[in-house]
Amino acid sequence: xxxxxxxxxxxxxxxxxxxxxxxxxxxxxxxxxxxxxxxxxxxxxxxxxxxxxxxxxxxxxxxxxxxxxxxxxxxxxxxxxxxxxxxxxxxxxxxxxxxxxxxxxxxxxxxxxxxxxxxxxxxxxxxxxxxxxxxxxxxxxxxxxxxxxxxxxxxxxxxxxxxxxxxxxxxxxxxxxxxxxxxxxxxxxxxxxxxxxxxxxxxxxxxxxxxxxxxxxxxxxxxxxxxxxxxxxxxxxxxxxxxxxxxxxxxxxxxxxxxxxxxxxxxxxxxxxxxxxxxxxxxxxxxxxxxx
Amino acid sequence: xxxxxxxxxxxxxxxxxxxxxxxxxxxxxxxxxxxxxxxxxxxxxxxxxxxxxxxxxxxxxxxxxxxxxxxxxxxxxxxxxxxxxxxxxxxxxxxxxxxxxxxxxxxxxxxxxxxxxxxxxxxxxxxxxxxxxxxxxxxxxxxxxxxxxxxxxxxxxxxxxxxx
Numbered sequence: 056x057x058x059x060x061x062x063x064x065x066x067x068x069x070x071x072x073x074x075x076x077x078x079x080x081x082x083x084x085x086x087x088x089x090x091x092x093x094x095x096x097x098x099x100x101x102x103x104x105x106x107x108x109x110x111x112x113x114x115x116x117x118x119x120x121x122x123x124x125x126x127x128x129x130x131x132x133x134x135x136x137x138x139x140x141x142x143x144x145x146x147x148x149x150x151x152x153x154x155x156x157x158x159x160x161x162x163x164x165x166x167x168x169x170x171x172x173x174x175x176x177x178x179x180x181x182x183x184x185x186x187x188x189x190x191x192x193x194x195x196x197x198x199x200x201x202x203x204x205x206x207x208x209x210x211x212x213x214x215x216x217x218x219x220x221x222x223x224x225x226x227x228x229x230x231x232x233x234x235x236x237x238x239x240x241x242x243x244x245x246x247x248x249x250x251x252x253x254x255x256x257x258x259x260x261x262x263x264x265x266x267x268x269x270x271x272x273x274x275x276x277x278x279x280x281x282x283x284x285x286x287x288x289x290x291x292x293x294x295x296x297x298x299x300x301x302x303x304x305x306x307x308x309x310x311x312x313x314x315x316x317x318x319x320x321x322x323x324x325x326x327x328x329x330x331x332x333x334x335x336x337x338x339x340x341x342x343x344x345x346x347x
Numbered sequence: 348x349x350x351x352x353x354x355x356x357x358x359x360x361x362x363x364x365x366x367x368x369x370x371x372x373x374x375x376x377x378x379x380x381x382x383x384x385x386x387x388x389x390x391x392x393x394x395x396x397x398x399x400x401x402x403x404x405x406x407x408x409x410x411x412x413x414x415x416x417x418x419x420x421x422x423x424x425x426x427x428x429x430x431x432x433x434x435x436x437x438x439x440x441x442x443x444x445x446x447x448x449x450x451x452x453x454x455x456x457x458x459x460x461x462x463x464x465x466x467x468x469x470x471x472x473x474x475x476x477x478x479x480x481x482x483x484x485x486x487x488x489x490x491x492x493x494x495x496x497x498x499x500x501x502x503x504x505x506x507x508x509x510x511x
Binding site for chain 2 (some may be wrong): 059061063064065066069088090091092095098099100101108110112113136159160161162163165166246247249
């Protein structure tokens, strides 16, 4: 069933203040649309429920990437082309820069925004594992003001998030303090471009005297929303990486993840690949930490 | 329904155009139905195949995923704008010479993606061509002749530059 353009109202206030006032006046009535790479797919298929849309595309107050002493702040309207072309992101947030190149194709990256990626809340979202292992915070905005919450608390269920009906995602704050950490990100999909992740795993780890001091692990497509793997992290913190700790971590991960069978893969394949990705990362750590 | 829609202005291939259509109408449909520019094709209709690829304000986009209201005031370039003064673009010549086009459905999108690539990277390596065209699917050529076409166009541009 083809979507009918006439069935949808769409406005473009052109300013952040204009959008915030509009959605504050009728909380929940307006669906924000940025680059349209998700909502327009639903529209084409005739399954876009939103009858009233408010455009965020091109709003200057949302389109920025700012380097600050403590980290990098990315406006929700920054596209993945903006992100992959930004020298500061490439230098300080290599996992995010790499994830930006994985999203769809060049034509999708020029339209898809990081804010849309997070608010859409796909369990397979490409930017999420990197943001989770960098311990990002998200800044939400409404006419009532701004608030900052950890990104790990943003997703609250399948396609549900912490935004109030009158709020927008304003910016993502990503600290620079992971420069000294070992970093890992790998996505497994059907092909390099245009593929939704079957599984993705991200990691940052601080190794001190051969012991894992700090560890963050995050996965896509292994739960109803992108999430940290806290149990697996806890099973490794304070441990030396060896055959026994790797085996134990694999078992913990397999017990922690909640993948499903769907059109792209099976739960069993996802579990096995996720454990293999974890082992790949830990083996890399082990090899570089081993005394020469 | 005979609603009157507000006018939306778009600069298409350098010319100011104005359409009165629903704001959620897809740019692809506006180009094809209202402006009669039928070069951009609808393939998948969900941003995966690239046959509707055009450029908007210098960026490559899938026109099936752009609500036309978001193109208000934008510069849109379609495959119809590639040829100049009746002379084919070097990429169009190369696609002809190298067998880069067969059934033709993907060709307008391939040409736009290739033109975008060469504008930013005049002498791309094969891996860069593969990435630049990775959002454009072809079901006839097996891609190799398309990649050869882009390589040929890039080298022709270089020869022209040296000759000039």
